[in-house]
Amino acid sequence: MGLLEGKIAIVTGGAKGMGETHARKLADEGAKVVIGDVDVENGEKLAESIGDNASFIELDVTNSTSWDQLVKKTKETFGSIDILVNNAGLAGGMPGLLEIEEDLYKKIIDINQLGVFNGMRAVLPTMIENNKGSIINISSLAGLRHDTTVNPAYTASKFAVRGLTKQAAYEFADKNIRINAVLPGAVLTPMAEATLTKEQIDEVSQTLLPMKRFANPEEVSELIAFLASDKASYISGGDFVVDGARATINK
Numbered sequence: 494m495g496l497l498e499g500k501i502a503i504v505t506g507g508a509k510g511m512g513e514t515h516a517r518k519l520a521d522e523g524a525k526v527v528i529g530d531v532d533v534e535n536g537e538k539l540a541e542s543i544g545d546n547a548s549f550i551e552l553d554v555t556n557s558t559s560w561d562q563l564v565k566k567t568k569e570t571f572g573s574i575d576i577l578v579n580n581a582g583l584a585g586g587m588p589g590l591l592e593i594e595e596d597l598y599k600k601i602i603d604i605n606q607l608g609v610f611n612g613m614r615a616v617l618p619t620m621i622e623n624n625k626g627s628i629i630n631i632s633s634l635a636g637l638r639h640d641t642t643v644n645p646a647y648t649a650s651k652f653a654v655r656g657l658t659k660q661a662a663y664e665f666a667d668k669n670i671r672i673n674a675v676l677p678g679a680v681l682t683p684m685a686e687a688t689l690t691k692e693q694i695d696e697v698s699q700t701l702l703p704m705k706r707f708a709n710p711e712e713v714s715e716l717i718a719f720l721a722s723d724k725a726s727y728i729s730g731g732d733f734v735v736d737g738a739r740a741t742i743n744k
Contacts, residue, residue: 495523496722501571503563505529505554505612506581508536510682511631511710515578518714519721520546525571529554529563530581554581554608560615574619576721579609579630579654583647584684590645598646605650606657613661617670626670627721630658634678634736642679642697651676655732662730671729673720678736681707704737 502519506512507528513535520526520543529552530536540549550566553559567574583604585597609630620626635643636651655674662672679685679702681694689697698705713735719725720733734740 495521496718496724497576498523500524500575500721501527501567501573502576502578502721503527503529503567503574503612503616504578504580505552505608507578508532508539508549510684511677511680511713512578512580513539514710514714515580515717516547517543518711518718519576519578520544522718522722524576524721527563527567527571552581554579554611555603557611557615560611564615564619568619573623574616575623575626577612577616577626577628578717578721579612579628581605581608582631584688585644585647586688587642588644593644593646601644601646602650602653605647606653609654609657613657613672617661617665620670621665621668624669626668627725628661628670628672629717629720630654630672630674632658632674632676632732634676634734634740636674636676637732637734637740642701658732659730666729671720671725673725673729673731673733675713675716675720676732676734676736677708677713678702678734678739679707680710680713682710701742702737702739703742706737708735708737 502524504516507516508530526547528549536549540547550563552563585601632654633651635648658674
């Protein structure tokens with residue numbers, strides 16, 4: 494029996510990248526998984542490849558109405574909601590504070606920060622009714638310290654995710670709802686491979702990463718599955734860094 498047998502999970506930004514890996518891992522552990530994403534084509538393909546324990550529902554995390562529709566369809570399809578992985582995010586390249594355009598700044602904040610807020614507000618009434626639930630918000634190492642490989646909007650949004658997580662964890666602790674933040678460092682996702690050349694990945698690995706390599710997405714998914722499970726029943730309000738000791742160096 495898997496860690497998550499009988500549980501129903503939502504993974505946002507689940508059509509590809511880390512979201513795809515998270516969705517597959519949760520399904521492997523026995524959960525029924527709803528993949529929420531604006532990428533309909535890849536989302537439908539992923540749900541089909543996982544099988545009967547997965548369903549794709551189109552979702553714009555910045556839109557509260559879209560969230561309401563996803564929650565309604567999830568409950569119609571699988572009956573309830575036990576787990577939310579707020580994974581959807583936008584990096585936005587590496588423009589500096591004076592270079593980043595206001596529209597891009599707002600777009601990153603809307604997806605990375607407002608999306609998490611909308612997601613928690615959408616699923617919490619069901620979790621309160623059930624007196625149980627686990628929410629995992631994906632922040633970043635850039636939500637803990639400065640990072641030379643991202644932009645100011647990304648850093649600001651990921652700090653905000655940690656704040657939202659802690660506030661909500663306190664507010665809903667007596668409802669048996671656990672809310673935690675996962676802070677990945679450098680992860681070798683399709684987005685990273687599309688943004689960085691092989692030479693840049695090698696350079697970052699050798700100069701910025703104590704383990705001399707990027708994480709595999711599966712290494713993050715293992716932690717998410719644990720936090721979503723009943724084995725983490727007294728863990729809430731935490732920041733869980735998955736960075737291969739990068740936070741120990743000031744680069």
